[in-house]
Amino acid sequence: MKFHWFHLMPYPDLPDDFQQKHRSVWVDVPYSLFDAERGHQVYNEYMDELEYAEQCGFDGICCNEHHSNAYGLMPSPNIIAAGLARRTSKAGIVVLGNSIALYNPPIRVAEEFAMLDVISGGRLVAGFPVGTSMDTNYAYGMTPATLRERYHENHDFIMKAWTDESTFHFNGKYNQVRYVNPWPRPLQKPHPPVWIPGGGSLETWDWVTEMNYVYCYLSYFGYIRGKTVMDNFWKRVEEIGGEFNPFKAGFLQLVCVADSDAEAERLYSEHVDYFYNRCLHVYGGFADAPGYRTLRTVKAGIQAQGGAAASAQRSGMKWADFVREGYVIAGSPDTVAERMEDVIKGLRVGQLMCLMQIGNMPKEKVLYNTKLFSQKVMPRLRNMWPGYEDHWWINPLPEEKRARPAELRAPALSL
């Protein structure tokens, strides 16, 4: 069983009346709410937290890409990943990921991911999301109806750039480049593991199965709601002749551990509330641009994630509801371990992304949560999938071949 530590990097100071005063946390959220000095502090604390997760024994540390978003301060996750590549040495650097349809030419993604893989000694997991409608259609102006076609072309471009070592030309519908020859290409051969974060679209399930990639369902709504999607995913995998292996699937879960169930509520309740009621306050008009979901998916009746329906469902929910409904797994190590077992077995996933900094949770609580999980919960769940091998994990250089970043030295005069 693999455990990954996922950061969204939320801005922690959205006001109490945010939901009443503003229509959306995303796209047109007023920039007057952001204080760059506070931003300086939290970026650095958030990177400390990711680095701490490595020390605690998490397998991967994860970052992701959002735009014009007050709960996701990583328009370029590669910048965070570059910092992590220097200050960590064991953990997989799981970038979930780069919204590849946004980059023209996408060779930029091929280059930056390759740099991360080479600098980190082969520790990159390359995530290729389509990106949400808010990010791609509204904040980046991409036409919804052609977003997925562009995504697939850009994927093919990147994979060819990584695996074809000649200088080649690429004549696509959205990209024309006469000389494709990225320096560097990735260290991991033939390429870093590819993980695809997605919602519940049929096309994505078929495609990840065909490509033999990891499918990650990054939901904020917990394992009870996630089970339907994952059941349908595995059913589809079976239908189209894919083999079952839990390491092919990832799931994101909010997790809060404390000494007791009551202590968990006391410590974390306000941050969970901040997350669901401020961070996820998205204007319905931005949630699902016409054409963002394919017409086939719409016809199949698959609803958009998030949006007005989801927030209506959440309205008035309190700590006890979030815990009972599985949005958050919270409580003593025993409680959390039991429910995590339900997640892992119920959804049949081998890659678990734990969201342990939630909303405006401050650093000392984040470290406490992380440490307690790693000491008291993780060991009990490590061997949940005996007999299955993870073929979708990093393959770094052996220890003896690894470069060691020099220790920081103060002041320069003493050199």
Added chain:
Amino acid sequence: MTVEAKTVSVRGGMFNPPVYRAGKGEPLLWLHAAGGLNRGWTPELAALAESYDVIAPVHPGWDDSIGLEHLDDIHDMVVYYQDFCDAMGLTSVNLAGHSIGGMFAAELAAARPDLVKKLVLVCPVGLWLDENPVTDIFTVMPNEMPGVLFGDLTNPVIGQTLARPTTEAGLAQALYLQLANFSALGKFIWPIPDKGLKKRLHRIKAPTLVLWGDSDRLVPPAYGPLFASKIDKAQLATIKGAGHMLPLEKTAEFVSEVRAFLG
């Protein structure tokens, strides 16, 4: 009166648009707005058909029609409409378009001045004023949509024409078509409806009527004079109290303006 659509094969069947056609008089090619023609022969078309042989094709991709994957941008759409005119045997025709259909009509008239006798543009999109932006229709919530589309929400024609289907299946189909139509619309105007028409309007040779409602909250009335100023033989008429759905909202005034202009 009910008018059934008949499909027409264009470019060897690559496109198969339903075409509504009725009326007597000179042919008038009508290019519809973003909502498509799935409500059939609506009152403004019936009123036009009293004076003209109205030919109203569904744009590729709208109302679940085929072929949109072969059209990437406005240039492809203009070429498509030339193929469509060829398929219909139209060599010189009066052309009218509403909203996105107005943009298609203006583009076609600029690309093929020989094809268009007279042109009617009903609150078209296609130009952009930074100080007076077109409303982003893609982000308008369903409950706010009527307020954006109509000048006067008490107009009874709104309820008569746009009543929501009463069955669950009918409602699902209506929502699906709206999503499909707006998805198609996005291919031609996302994220800002300014795809270079300003560089081509001077090519329009046809006498042109630009019609606008003074209460248009989707494409503000300021765009009326702008269109008129960029087209050689243009005249502007403004209809009081009309919003963006002008032909439906003020059908009598609309038809009377069109008849006065086309003859």
